[in-house]
Amino acid sequence: MGISSSILNGLLMGGIYALMALGLVLIYGVMRMINLALGPLIVLAGFITFSLSSWLQIDPLFLLPLLFILFAGLGILVYWFLLKPVVFAPRMVTLILLMGLGYVIENLTLNIWGPDYRSIVTTYSSKSITLCGISISFLRLITFLISALTLIVIYIILNKTKVGKAMRACAQNLRGAQIVGIDLDRIFSLTTALSFGIYGIAGVVISMIIVMYPAAGSLFTLKSFCINVLGGLGSVIGIPVASIIVGVTESISSNFLPVILKEGVAFLFLVLVLLVKPSGLFGKSQE
Amino acid sequence: MNFFKSTKGKFVSLLFLLFIWFLISQKFSPYILGFLTTTLMYIGIAQAWNVIGLTGKISFGHAAFFGIGSYITVILYLRYGIHNLLILFIISGLVSGLFAVIVGYPFLRLRGPYFAIGTLGLANVVYILAIAFKNLTNGASGISIPISSFVSKSPLVYYNVILGIVYLQILLYILLLNSKMGIALKTIRDDEEAALAVGVNTTFYKVIAFGISAFLTGVIGSFYALYITYINPMTVFSSSISLGAVAMSIFGGIGTVEGPIIGGIILLSVSEVFRSYMTNISLLVYGATMIIAMLFFPKGIIGVIDKMRKKGRRNHESVND
Numbered sequence: 001m002g003i004s005s006s007i008l009n010g011l012l013m014g015g016i017y018a019l020m021a022l023g024l025v026l027i028y029g030v031m032r033m034i035n036l037a038l039g040p041l042i043v044l045a046g047f048i049t050f051s052l053s054s055w056l057q058i059d060p061l062f063l064l065p066l067l068f069i070l071f072a073g074l075g076i077l078v079y080w081f082l083l084k085p086v087v088f089a090p091r092m093v094t095l096i097l098l099m100g101l102g103y104v105i106e107n108l109t110l111n112i113w114g115p116d117y118r119s120i121v122t123t124y125s126s127k128s129i130t131l132c133g134i135s136i137s138f139l140r141l142i143t144f145l146i147s148a149l150t151l152i153v154i155y156i157i158l159n160k161t162k163v164g165k166a167m168r169a170c171a172q173n174l175r176g177a178q179i180v181g182i183d184l185d186r187i188f189s190l191t192t193a194l195s196f197g198i199y200g201i202a203g204v205v206i207s208m209i210i211v212m213y214p215a216a217g218s219l220f221t222l223k224s225f226c227i228n229v230l231g232g233l234g235s236v237i238g239i240p241v242a243s244i245i246v247g248v249t250e251s252i253s254s255n256f257l258p259v260i261l262k263e264g265v266a267f268l269f270l271v272l273v274l275l276v277k278p279s280g281l282f283g284k285s286q287e
Numbered sequence: 288m289n290f291f292k293s294t295k296g297k298f299v300s301l302l303f304l305l306f307i308w309f310l311i312s313q314k315f316s317p318y319i320l321g322f323l324t325t326t327l328m329y330i331g332i333a334q335a336w337n338v339i340g341l342t343g344k345i346s347f348g349h350a351a352f353f354g355i356g357s358y359i360t361v362i363l364y365l366r367y368g369i370h371n372l373l374i375l376f377i378i379s380g381l382v383s384g385l386f387a388v389i390v391g392y393p394f395l396r397l398r399g400p401y402f403a404i405g406t407l408g409l410a411n412v413v414y415i416l417a418i419a420f421k422n423l424t425n426g427a428s429g430i431s432i433p434i435s436s437f438v439s440k441s442p443l444v445y446y447n448v449i450l451g452i453v454y455l456q457i458l459l460y461i462l463l464l465n466s467k468m469g470i471a472l473k474t475i476r477d478d479e480e481a482a483l484a485v486g487v488n489t490t491f492y493k494v495i496a497f498g499i500s501a502f503l504t505g506v507i508g509s510f511y512a513l514y515i516t517y518i519n520p521m522t523v524f525s526s527s528i529s530l531g532a533v534a535m536s537i538f539g540g541i542g543t544v545e546g547p548i549i550g551g552i553i554l555l556s557v558s559e560v561f562r563s564y565m566t567n568i569s570l571l572v573y574g575a576t577m578i579i580a581m582l583f584f585p586k587g588i589i590g591v592i593d594k595m596r597k598k599g600r601r602n603h604e605s606v607n608d
Contacts, residue, residue: 034400085582091400093581095403097577099347099574099577105574107568215526225408258419260419267408267409
């Protein structure tokens with residue numbers, strides 16, 4: 001792969017990483033929880049997509065709304081049954097709880113679908129288009145566009161709607177939000193639903209371009225966390241920038257390193273950021 | 288009664304209990320010995336995890352140290368022909384511990400959640416490196432120790448060795464809890480800034496505790512390699528090792544001597560009973576334990592017992608009044 005083509009591929013991958021990382025920042029920003037269950041959730045969504053699209057014989061892209069609703073519903077259940085009792089507990093409590101939830105989901109996925117690798121093949125899987133002399137995969141472009149669109153919709157929800165403004169209020173000052181009469185349970189459950197819905201979409205998108213297996217979750221979790229830290233934990237603006245940095249670096253590094261080592265790139269960034277500037281590229285608060 | 292509460296008393300009673308257990312267990316069937324060996328290995332890992340757990344830091348990456356211990360043992364055994372158990376254990380542990388000290392220095396300055404996820408990443412990276420450096424580790428296909436001197440020994444020998452290791456670990460933990468270092472670690476857990484303010488060298492103690500924790504985990508890893516005689520990156524860096532240590536310590540109670548023992552026995556028994564129903568059931572048990580413990584008893588079983596005891600004492604006192 002030429003350098004320009006790997007940069008472009010990395011850019012497209014970055015879009016998908018941004019989608020994964022966005023679900024994390026929502027819950028972290030509003031509820032101060034780090035959702036370590038996100039990887040297994042994405043894998044679960046991927047496997048559901050795989051089964052449904054082969055069972056119903058439809059294109060996985062049509063499953064996007066269904067997966068979003070399904071996972072948003074799951075998010076509401078998770079909030080009321082698991083997160084509500086520990087909303088104001090120390091951060092480590094929710095961290096461990098969500099880590100546990102992740103492994104429960106991973107194990108259920110493993111037991112329902114088995115340990116095999118799965119990938120979704122569509123009619124346009126092998127097509128590619130040429131852009132400015134660089135050939136790029138049609139599928140990657142589509143998944144990038146879906147991710148970008150989802151990101152834009154989320155930004156609009158956060159900035160223009162009443163619910164979004166309430167979410168941002170909670171992120172800025174929880175007590176203040178409570179005082180002005182924001183129903184925290186409602187906002188928290190909606191935030192969880194929205195962020196789980198994003199995982200549903202991310203699952204569809206990722207299962208179309210990456211080979212999925214039940215244990216893949218922890219890598220997704222780790223990457224989205226690294227991206228969040230690089231961008232500045234809690235910063236919505238930092239995510240797309242950090243995702244593209246990670247995506248492009250991975251793509252370039254796989255040109256001259258063993259392919260498996262590229263999975264460590266995000267972690268390298270995490271270590272560097274934590275050593276040099278723990279607040280990340282766009283973060284304000286010192287952690 | 289005071290005798291049994293003192294460090295010396297705990298030592299003596301533990302020694303006695305162990306001797307009785309040692310005598311009883313010599314007659315167990317190979318199946319039970321195998322189960323007990325696994326249980327003891329996990330108790331050992333959980334107890335080792337508990338050393339850094341005493342500072343309140345949650346490590347999700349102890350599989351890294353376990354795996355390094357296993358690989359060092361296999362490499363020493365095959366390439367350098369070192370067949371002495373004690374030397375293998377100590378060198379593997381030392382390499383693991385040294386690695387932990389090097390990575391611990393930057394990592395341990397991080398706040399709780401960052402440290403937790405940093406260690407999770409560490410385990411992943413070591414796993415990836417083990418796959419990538421094929422000429423040292425033979426990549427994903429793993430390496431095996433030729434079946435000669437160790438495997439011919441009976442399950443009982445392995446069982447007695449691991450029993451000895453875990454026993455020493457527990458003694459070490461009791462000593463640690465009552466030492467100056469133990470007090471420093473507990474102070475760090477309760478309030479790191481206050482500890483720093485009263486002149487505790489927090490970084491030093493945390494790094495040393497992390498090193499000890501990794502050393503002990505590495506020794507268990509080394510034992511594992513000699514016991515199973517075949518290792519690959521998937522098994523020795525498996526998340527069920529990291530998770531097991533966390534779940535067992537949390538279930539029993541972080542920072543207690545009894546916690547990992549109780550947690551290890553109960554969680555592994557549950558996994559063993561339901562093993563035939565699901566693949567990799569232990570992950571489900573660990574995950575569910577973490578959820579349930581955080582929702583209902585964040586201080587573990589020991590925390591629940593302490594609370595009940597305190598309540599009982601209070602009731603007793605009020606009756607006397």
